[in-house]
Amino acid sequence: MAAVRVPSPRRPGLPVGGAVDALPELFVPEAEQWLSATSSRLACDSYSWMQAVHWVAGSGLYLPRRHHKSGPRSFGPTTVRVAQELAKFLQPRPGIELLMARTGLCKRSVENHLRMLRETGLLVWVFQGTREKGGDRKASEFVLMVPPAFDAALGIRTVQRHEAAPDYTRAVAGIGEAGRASMATLAKKAARKVRKPKKKTLSTSAKASLPAPEQDATEAGNSRQEAVSGADSGDSRCTPMQGGSSTVSTAGSTPDPSEDKLASGQRKSSHPKKAKRGPRKRNKTGQRFSLAGELMRRVPWLRPADKARIAWVVGEVSDAGWSADEVLAALDLRQEPPGGIRRASGFLAARLRGMAAMPGWTTRQQRQMQVDHRNAAVDAARKDRITQVRDRQERNEGTWRAPAAAGVRRMVDAAVDDLRRHELRQHPVLAEIRDDDAPAALSDLEQLSRGEVADLRAAAQANPALITWAVEEAGEAYARRLYSNVLVDQVLNPVRSTLVAPYRPGRTT
Known part of the structure; x- marks a missing residue:
């Protein structure tokens, strides 16, 4: 440089x-x-x-x-x-x-x-x-x-x-x-x-203007500097036979350059300048490997996979101009399998199959909108975790202290859960359901009319705690049949719920 x-x-x-x-x-x-x-x-x-x-x-x-x-x-x-x-x-x-x-x-x-x-x-x-x-x-x-x-x-x-x-x-x-x-x-x-600036040496005319003692001192200093620089650069050769070093080569002096090299008045450098080249533009294969490497750095379950195979899997979306953020937004549309991911490349291929031609993902503006939705959901989840940690810290720092015995703590937690369920059942929609008839009423879903189902879904949208109560009492499958997958995902999986269409009251399908 x-x-x-x-x-x-x-x-x-x-x-x-x-x-x-x-x-x-x-x-x-x-x-x-x-x-x-x-x-x-x-x-x-x-x-x-x-x-x-x-x-x-x-x-x-x-x-x-x-x-x-x-x-x-x-x-x-x-x-x-x-x-x-x-x-x-x-x-x-x-x-x-x-x-x-x-x-x-x-x-x-x-x-x-x-x-x-x-x-x-x-x-x-x-x-x-x-x-x-x-x-x-x-x-x-x-x-x-x-x-x-x-x-x-x-x-x-x-x-x-x-x-x-x-x-x-x-x-x-x-x-x-x-x-x-x-x-x-x-x-x-x-x-x-x-770099560190080099020390300037006096020219011949400047030396001539100095007094004789100063000229001798300047020449002695320059000769000393040349001797030191020559020793550092390797021009001198060690002579063990004489027990010292000599600044004069025994092979003779260096020959002068030819006349054709001095035609311009300056000696040509032995190291020609290299042509400057700009950043290399990647081809399709390079773009695929670059996208695969970025995904393997940001997705934990992709790190053990083979980079070449991941590059082959993301070839369709990479050729369509997708970025790593857009691929991550597409991956968040579906949940991971409950048994875990056995083969990362196969799971990724199933997720991205046909995504490049899916409506809502064809243009860059549409994909950027999906990325914005994902970022907003991640920020909301992060703020929710911060709020939960702060609430937990406030409870721990308060005057009340949790019991030391594990059995007593379980009894306290059970009492708090009963109190919360009692407050939920005071909702106007569920006021007629008694504690003894709750399992029977929850299991008798086929007897509800379309209007009653719509009213229950509207009430659950206003109070998401009703969905949590239904999941705890009758299970997640029943809650999804009653309140729809969209509303249940808004409570159980808030990241995915922000990437799909919101629930509109009045829809019963």
Whole structure:
């Protein structure tokens, strides 16, 4: 990758991807440099994080000398080099010695640049390492973050996916038109690699202008540098017979290049540049294997299967342009067999057979609607589980404590169930059914008229607890005959019920 130099930080007030004049100075106090107290958001990947790093380097909004008497004067190329090394880690837990070896910096410099990344909101602590003598040495753990000033400058819109999620998990929803050009510039900078700048050597004319003692010192330093670089590059050859090394080859000097190679005035490189190629476009087979791999990662019962066989099974829907989310929405239409899945590929083939031509799944808009329904159902189920956990915690944290004896707990649970059934039977529709006649009334389904069945289904739609009571008293088969499969699935399987047509009062079939 090409080596570039990051420009020197600009003065506050110069526009860098947005109205920087309206942005405050970048500085995060030490108390807010933790994941639980940060106002930044999580970076989706290291590439996006490096875009934010280059923006901070060029914005000039961070002035470290206002807060520290010593250390670096600005957020410069060296800080970007340290950030590049952090971006290479899958889980940022770097050691100071490792960063010193990779960047060539001393220990104090590495610590200063890590502090600068934290004070700009680009890095936060998850765990601060310990270096106790004689105790356990634990490494510090960081998380890559994007400061809110970056989103404000480029016009990036963020949304919170879930209400119960913390604020730092907000995701990017879009970007303004004014920030697109700046984002493209930052993307080019993030794709390059910043290297340590080489030391400049004086030209011949500059050497001639120096006094004689300084010219001798400069030539001696250059010769020393050439000798060291030649020894490092392997040009010198070890001579055990003489007990040392020589910088002069015994095979003679290197011949000059021919005249045809110097026609343009420059020597041609021995390593020609390779032609740049864009991302390779997958054919049908590649798309099938890509879809199969995504499904095997997201569906647990598909993981032991053979990837080539799964790619053959999903060939029909893959050729029709289906995505993994659309396939998952189609799989949720039916429940898994009660005995479990014996052969994953056969079960998947039975699920997807004819789905590409099924009404409601032929166009991308129709499939996206089904995906939205599935996502809404998954979110509703998740919120329901959260509510149940909270209710359980509130009951456990209350003044009442469950009995320690298992027999007493069963008696309490039986009493609570009897009380709940008694409340359900007070419903106007079931008021005439006495406790002694309940099994007989439930078993005598053929004597109900169409109007009575419609009234019972309308009452069950208003009060789903009636379906639960019917399942407990007479079984699931009877409840499905009385209240229909749609209403029963809304209570027993809420994820599947949102993907099918809702029940309309008045339908008796």
